[in-house]
Structures are given as structure tokens and as C-alpha cells.
Amino acid sequence: MVGGVLGEDEEAQDAPGPLIFDDTDHHCRTLQALNMMRKNRHFCDVILHVGNAELHAHRAVLASASSYLFEMFSSEEEAKGNARETVITYKLNGGFERSAIEKLIDYAYTAKLSAEPRQVKAIYLAASHLKMEPVVQECARHLMENLTVESCIDTRSLPGITRHKSLVSRVDSFIEEKFEAVRQTAPFLALTCLRIELIRQTRQEMTLDGGDSVCQLVLEWIRKQCETGTSDLDDLAEKDHMLYLAFDNSLQDCSDLPSGDSNDTEMVQDYKKMSKKITASKNTRRKAPLQPAKPRVLFLARDIGEQPEIDEKFESILIASCKVSESAFQALIAFGSRLVSMSVTLRLNQPTATTPSPIATTPVSNSRAESQEKEQQPDILCVMAHMSSVKCSSGCANLNEQLLVCGGYDRVECLKSVESYDPEWNIWATVAPMREARGRFNIAVVRGEVYAVGGSNGTTELDTVEKYSQETQKWTKVASLPLARSHTGVCNLGDKIYCIGGWNGQVGIRQCDVLDPDIGKWISMAALQTGRYQAGVCAMNGQVFAVGGCDAWNCLNSVEIYDPETDEWSFTSEMITARRGCGVAHFKGKLYVVGGSDGTHALSSTEIYDPETKTWTPGPNMTTPRANVGVAVIGSRLYAVGGFSGKAFLNSIEYLDEKTDEWTTFMPKGSSTSSSPFSSSPTPNGKSSLSHQFNFDGRANGVNGQDSTPKISEAEAQNGSNGVHEEEK
Structure with missing residues (x-):
């Protein structure tokens, strides 16, 4: 038996090894052969019509170079099934130049692009529409250098x-x-x-x-x-x-x-x-057909349609x-x-004088005259500085009387960047970025440290939590949530951090957890009576308020209050307007609910809850509708940060002044946060x-996203579909 086994081993050792041949030139020869077949119109299965020209090619080659054409050809395959045409023809609308398409086809077969300077813009446009990113990037680099x-x-x-x-x-x-x-x-x-x-x-x-x-x-x-x-x-x-x-x-x-x-x-x-004459003339004039605000390049036939x-x-x-x-x-x-x-x-x-001026007829002392002259000086206002980029669903909080804005979503990706606004000087400065990108989350400040809780990285919900220390100017990882979630409500009550509800990728959840930094562990608490995500959450008078949000399909106007003494949630008066993605803050002894979305439109409206009467009253409207807005109170101002207006993502901020009870995007130049920017009375x-x-x-x-301040360190129905945001729907 032993001898038999040894014999088999000897035979195995004498057996020849496998043949491995790595032909590094094969892919080049293949492309060269395909290019020659294209020029001779051999085995071509697609024709692109550009103007009066016919450009023959192979779908597999074009699809490998253009994700747009890949999607279009795939759509054609699915539509036709087994009944496929031998050669498919696509007609391009007039926006493309023939020479640009020819250059891109040559690139698909040869991996080389050669163009005169005057051709680069046309190639850039065509490559951009066909989603040929390497060409787009190279054309952009050439345009910038020249x-x-x-x-x-x-x-x-x-x-x-x-x-x-x-x-x-x-x-x-x-x-x-x-x-x-x-x-x-x-x-x-x-x-x-x-x-x-x-x-x-x-x-x-x-x-x-x-x-x-x-x-x-x-x-x-x-x-x-x-x-x-x-x-x-x-x-x-x-x-x-x-x-x-x-x-x-x-x-x-x-x-x-x-x-x-x-x-x-x-x-x-x-x-x-x-103005009246021009308006009347315009109304009687026959309107010409509306033209697009920007040039458009469309496929007239077999069009899969690009997301507008x-x-x-x-x-x-x-x-x-x-x-x-x-x-x-x-x-x-x-x-x-x-x-x-x-x-x-x-x-x-x-201005026309409607009444005699008492100053012109009554003698006054020099000091009084100087006082009157000073009172008549115009208020000097400046535009509030904008954030470095547009964003919504970011974490906002007051950190040492500075407005801290962490992460968020900018229409393309979730962010890890952090910036801080100084209301005294009206400037933004960058802060150390978070360890990981996160949007659709919120932050809380306890003992001067910032906690970023959960959220989404654009692909999946997060259970991670990280903490920022002002001493080290670094973010460190802390205890993770028991359940990954985004669009969760976060606030601090005393020295504890509360995480309320949220979205787990499938449904709005009832689960709530609390973190005691001294223990360093999340502990489950009483669940919400209604599962909700995108709710506004805030602590007031020793209780936690969960306001509005969405249960899965519908915006909510219900409000729940958590009592930590009894570990129970109870309902209170409903809001006037159902809303999700709103900001909530304790301001002037009352609960302010700011903006959000009613499921159809972004809202500029606000509501105020009086804890004594347990009633809601309308508040002053913001200057801009803001869904998924961040809010924070600094001094005598309630700030609304970023958000989505219903048409555009925002990098602007505005505040509600305690003295005037008006929202504004302007502030007194060179004055402190306690000053009021208004001194005149309305007409x-x-x-x-x-x-x-x-x-x-x-x-x-920093207006237009350009911040010249010194850097202090480096820097939607959601339906469970990460990376898809309600704001664009």
C-alpha cells in the first residue's frame, strides 16, 4: 500500500506543468485588427449618423469606451430580445460635430487622441455627453492650460x-x-x-x-x-x-x-x-416658441434619455x-x-418731503444735532458669508459660540469636510475633516466635544459614531450604534446624547438609544410611538421633542415628547403643517420648527411651540425655502444652514434676529452678534x-464659496435607496 502511494507521487512529479503564455501585445493587435475592420466596414454592427455622414463601427468597442453608449446599446438589446437587427442605425441631433465624433471613435479603437486646438471644445462637448471621462478630463486640462x-x-x-x-x-x-x-x-x-x-x-x-x-x-x-x-x-x-x-x-x-x-x-x-407700457406691449406680442436656456444635444432615435x-x-x-x-x-x-x-x-x-422737517425750523444744540445726524446715518450691512460648498442634511451645532457645520450631501456625494462660521467676523474657516464621509445625520455637543452620529456615506447607512476634540483638533471613533441608520434625530440633554428614530434602509424606525460619554456605551430607551425618520429632534425643559418627519410614505405633523424620568414617550399638540427634514431649536423659551418639506415642496415657513399653552403658532418665513436644513442658536440669533430650495442645493445661511423677529441674509458690518441690523420702520x-x-x-x-480665511486645520422620498435624494424628485 505504501509503495503504491509512493509510485503515484513519483508519477505526479514527472507530469509536465501547465502551459502559461502571457501575450502582452495581444490586446493591441486586437484593437488594431478591429480598427482595420472598421475602416473596411467588415463586421460593423452600428452606424452613427452625424449630419450627412455615416460612421460605421462595432458596438462592443464603442460601448467599452462610452458608458452612455453602453447603456443605449443595452437598452436596445433588451427591447429587441431575439429579434435583433444585423446593423443598427442611430441618428445624432445637430449638436455634435462630425470631426469630434470621428476623433472619439478613433480614440475608442486606438486609445490615442490627437486634435487641433480649435477642435478641443467640440470634442469636450461630445465626450461629456457620451460619458467618456478620460477624454473629458484631458480636454478640460488642455482648455485650462491654454x-x-x-x-x-x-x-x-x-x-x-x-x-x-x-x-x-x-x-x-x-x-x-x-x-x-x-x-x-x-x-x-x-x-x-x-x-x-x-x-x-x-x-x-x-x-x-x-x-x-x-x-x-x-x-x-x-x-x-x-x-x-x-x-x-x-x-x-x-x-x-x-x-x-x-x-x-x-x-x-x-x-x-x-x-x-x-x-x-x-x-x-x-x-x-x-414698465406698464412694456408689459402691455409684451402681452400683445405673439410669443415665439420657447428656446432652451442652454444648448442641448439629444439622440433623436433610440434615445435612452439622460437624467436632466x-x-x-x-x-x-x-x-x-x-x-x-x-x-x-x-x-x-x-x-x-x-x-x-x-x-x-x-x-x-x-425722498419727497411730505411734512415740514422740525430739524429745519427748530434750533438745536451741537450735541443734539450730532446725535440726530448719527441716528440718520445708514445702517452698514454686509452679505452673510456663504459656506465653501452647497450642502443639505449636514450636522449643525453651536461650538463655543461658533456655527459648526459637518458633512452633508452636495448632490454628488456625502461629505467629510467640516467648517466653522464666526458670527462676529462673518468668516468661515475649515476644521479637521471627519474620519468618514457622512450625510443625512446630525451632531451634538457635550462638554465641548462634538459627536457625529450615524448617517449615510452615500452607499449604506452607518452605525459609526465619531467625536471631535478641540484640544487635539482630531476626530476619534467612539462606541457604534446598535443599529445602522440615517436621517436620525440627534440632541443632547444634560451630558447625554440621544439618537431618535431614523431610517434603516427599509423603513422609518421607532428605536431610540442614549449614550452616556462616561460609560461609553449606547443603551436602548423607550421606543417612539410612531416610527419616523427625517424628524426634527431637540431638547427643551428637561425633555426630548421629536417633531414631524416621515413614517415611510407620509409626512407627519405629530409631535412626541420623551420624559427621561419615566422613560416614556407621549404625544402633544400636532403642528400646523406636516413636514419632514425640518430644523428644530430651543429659542427664546419656545420650540422653533424651521423649513423642511411637506412631501411636495420645500418650505420657507416656520412654526413656534409654546410649552406652557402647548399650542403652535406660525412664525416668520425664511427668505428661502429650505428642506433638510440645519439649525443652531448662537447668541440672540437662530441660524438656518444650507438645505435644498426645491430647485437648487444651497450654500447660504440666514438667521432669525431676536429683536426684529425677521429672517435675513445680511448682518451689520463690523458689529457683534448682539447688534440688530435694522433701525428703520416699514412703509x-x-x-x-x-x-x-x-x-x-x-x-x-467667502461669498461664492471662496474663503480666504486662514485654515486652522485640514480640511428624498428616500425609500431606503442610498445615494438617491428626495430633493431632486
Whole structure:
């Protein structure tokens, strides 16, 4: 038996080994052979029609180079089943240049791209639509390296360029740096121009007005006209617009000024008459067919359809501005990939005196005169600095009277970045990033340390929790949740952290857990009476409130209160409006519910809960609808951070001032958080045309996502489908 086994082993040792031949040149020869067959039209199974030209190719080769064509060919295979055509023809709409498609087909077969400088833009456009990312990146690099004053406008106007943030950022920086020269080029002068006149009451106001602040205000007005459907950019370009600064620090059209207002001067009345004539003429004019706001390239036949970027046109930014005279500014703004020039002229509009002035007839002492003169000085306001990027569903909290914003979702991915806002100086600074990207979560601060709890990384729900220490300026991992979840409510009550409800990938859950940092372990507590996610959660008067949210299909207006003494949840009065993704904060002794979504629209409304009467009352509306908004109280202000407006993701913030009970995106320049930015009283229509001075110190405040402050360290129905957000639905 032993000998038999040894014999078999000897035979095995004498057996020849396997043949392994690694032909490294085979794939090159295969592509060369396929390319030769393409040129000779052998075995070609697809024809692309571009204009009058027919381009023959092999579907397998094109699909391997273009994910767009792969999806389209796959869709065709599924639709036809067994009844397949030998050669399939696709006709491309006129947006593609034949030479660009030919270059891309050559690249698919040879892995080489050779193009003249004048061809690069056309190739970039075609590659972008066909989702050939290596070509897109290389074309973008070439365009950036060869950017000139003459070419930068055309480059920035390329359709689809907004999908490539790094390229957009570099082009915008180039334009801003060389704007004096750019604004005199033919491409800039050929842009649609919006002409704005902004009336001011004193020459002092006109002298102090800063270019960026004025243009930023005007941009906000333009964006709102487009968002509400009142006008589009082409409509706005048809006439000059005269605007005034209202009591809520927004710009309003002078056509809306009530008769008899102190600013309703002869100049304004002439503007009203002209506006009526233009409106009447426009109404009688036959409308031409609507043209797309941006060039579109579509497949006319066998089209699988690309997901439309419905919110791109509302992503407006001020790229550059400059002062061209004592009272005039010129600017370049972008709505998605569409560029528009803007001319802003300041006009002196001294109010008409309706009653005799007591100051003109009554002698006063020098000190009293100085006091009166000081009171009449305009408030100096500046635009609140924007975050470095758009985001919603981020974690927000007050950390040492600073607004801390962690992670979030920016329409493309969940973020790990962290930034901090100083209300005193109106600046943002970057903070050490979290250990992992997370959105759809929240944070809590206990003993000066920040806890980021659960959330989603864009692919799956998270059970991880991490803690930020100000001493080490680092994030460290702490005890994980017993159940992974996103869209959970998080708050601190005393020195404990509460995690309420959430989404586990399948359903809104009732589970609640509490973490005692001294023990370092999550402990289950009483479950919610209603499973809910995207609920607003906040501690007030020794209790935890869970407000609204979604149970799975429906937005909720129910509110539950947790009593840690009895470990029980109980219902209290329902909100006026069912909402999910709202922010909740304890402010001025009451519970404030801010924004959110009613399942159809993003909300700008707020509600206030009085714990004594257990009733809800409507609060002041925000300046912008915000779903999945973050909130935090700092000093005498309630801040609303980022969110989704229903059309665009936001990088703006606004606050509710305790003294004025109004939301605003402006703050007193150079004053502390305890100051009020308003000192005038409203006119009969609820607006105010009294003096407010706005100023802005350029990029130092980080508007348009550019933060020049020193870095202190590195930096939706959801339905259980990670990476899919309700905001785009």
C-alpha cells in the first residue's frame, strides 16, 4: 500500500506543468485588427449618423469606451430580445460635430487622441455627453492650460461644464483675476446683458456701496425672478429694471412701490409708466416658441434619455465684478453653464418731503444735532458669508459660540469636510475633516466635544459614531450604534446624547438609544410611538421633542415628547403643517420648527411651540425655502444652514434676529452678534425704502464659496435607496 502511494507521487512529479503564455501585445493587435475592420466596414454592427455622414463601427468597442453608449446599446438589446437587427442605425441631433465624433471613435479603437486646438471644445462637448471621462478630463486640462482672456468666456459657457467642479473653479478664478481685460473682449460683450438701476437716498450711501455687495443683492433678486417663474433671463434682458432695498434687505422692483411713499418720486413714477407700457406691449406680442436656456444635444432615435439637471439653471453665482465709474458696476454671473453680464447703476433718489422737517425750523444744540445726524446715518450691512460648498442634511451645532457645520450631501456625494462660521467676523474657516464621509445625520455637543452620529456615506447607512476634540483638533471613533441608520434625530440633554428614530434602509424606525460619554456605551430607551425618520429632534425643559418627519410614505405633523424620568414617550399638540427634514431649536423659551418639506415642496415657513399653552403658532418665513436644513442658536440669533430650495442645493445661511423677529441674509458690518441690523420702520406695504447701507469686503467673507480665511486645520422620498435624494424628485 505504501509503495503504491509512493509510485503515484513519483508519477505526479514527472507530469509536465501547465502551459502559461502571457501575450502582452495581444490586446493591441486586437484593437488594431478591429480598427482595420472598421475602416473596411467588415463586421460593423452600428452606424452613427452625424449630419450627412455615416460612421460605421462595432458596438462592443464603442460601448467599452462610452458608458452612455453602453447603456443605449443595452437598452436596445433588451427591447429587441431575439429579434435583433444585423446593423443598427442611430441618428445624432445637430449638436455634435462630425470631426469630434470621428476623433472619439478613433480614440475608442486606438486609445490615442490627437486634435487641433480649435477642435478641443467640440470634442469636450461630445465626450461629456457620451460619458467618456478620460477624454473629458484631458480636454478640460488642455482648455485650462491654454485659457486666455479671449477664450475664457467661451470655455466657461460650455454646456455640462458645471459637472466638473475643479475646472469651473479654475476658470472662475481666472476670470475674476483678469476681469478688467475680460469685460472688454468680444465674447463678453456678446453676452446677454441685464441692466439694473438701484435707487439710493443719499450720496453717502452711493459712496459706501461696495461692488460685490450690490451685485450679490441684484443676483439674489434675479435668481428669485427665475425661480418663481416670474421671468427668465431673456425676459429680464428686455428692459431696464429700477430696484430699491426693502425692509427685509431684499431688492424689490420700484413698480411695487406704493403711491405716496417717500421714495415714489417723479423719477420712479416715470419708471412705473414705462414698465406698464412694456408689459402691455409684451402681452400683445405673439410669443415665439420657447428656446432652451442652454444648448442641448439629444439622440433623436433610440434615445435612452439622460437624467436632466433640472436645478442647474438656478445654481447662480457671481463670478466677478468691478467698479467702472463712481456709481456704476459691471459683473459676470452664471446660471449653471449660462453666462450673463450685468450692469448696475446707482441712482440718487432723494425722498419727497411730505411734512415740514422740525430739524429745519427748530434750533438745536451741537450735541443734539450730532446725535440726530448719527441716528440718520445708514445702517452698514454686509452679505452673510456663504459656506465653501452647497450642502443639505449636514450636522449643525453651536461650538463655543461658533456655527459648526459637518458633512452633508452636495448632490454628488456625502461629505467629510467640516467648517466653522464666526458670527462676529462673518468668516468661515475649515476644521479637521471627519474620519468618514457622512450625510443625512446630525451632531451634538457635550462638554465641548462634538459627536457625529450615524448617517449615510452615500452607499449604506452607518452605525459609526465619531467625536471631535478641540484640544487635539482630531476626530476619534467612539462606541457604534446598535443599529445602522440615517436621517436620525440627534440632541443632547444634560451630558447625554440621544439618537431618535431614523431610517434603516427599509423603513422609518421607532428605536431610540442614549449614550452616556462616561460609560461609553449606547443603551436602548423607550421606543417612539410612531416610527419616523427625517424628524426634527431637540431638547427643551428637561425633555426630548421629536417633531414631524416621515413614517415611510407620509409626512407627519405629530409631535412626541420623551420624559427621561419615566422613560416614556407621549404625544402633544400636532403642528400646523406636516413636514419632514425640518430644523428644530430651543429659542427664546419656545420650540422653533424651521423649513423642511411637506412631501411636495420645500418650505420657507416656520412654526413656534409654546410649552406652557402647548399650542403652535406660525412664525416668520425664511427668505428661502429650505428642506433638510440645519439649525443652531448662537447668541440672540437662530441660524438656518444650507438645505435644498426645491430647485437648487444651497450654500447660504440666514438667521432669525431676536429683536426684529425677521429672517435675513445680511448682518451689520463690523458689529457683534448682539447688534440688530435694522433701525428703520416699514412703509404701508410692509416693505421699507428707508436707508440701509450694504457693504461687502470682497472674497474675505467667502461669498461664492471662496474663503480666504486662514485654515486652522485640514480640511428624498428616500425609500431606503442610498445615494438617491428626495430633493431632486
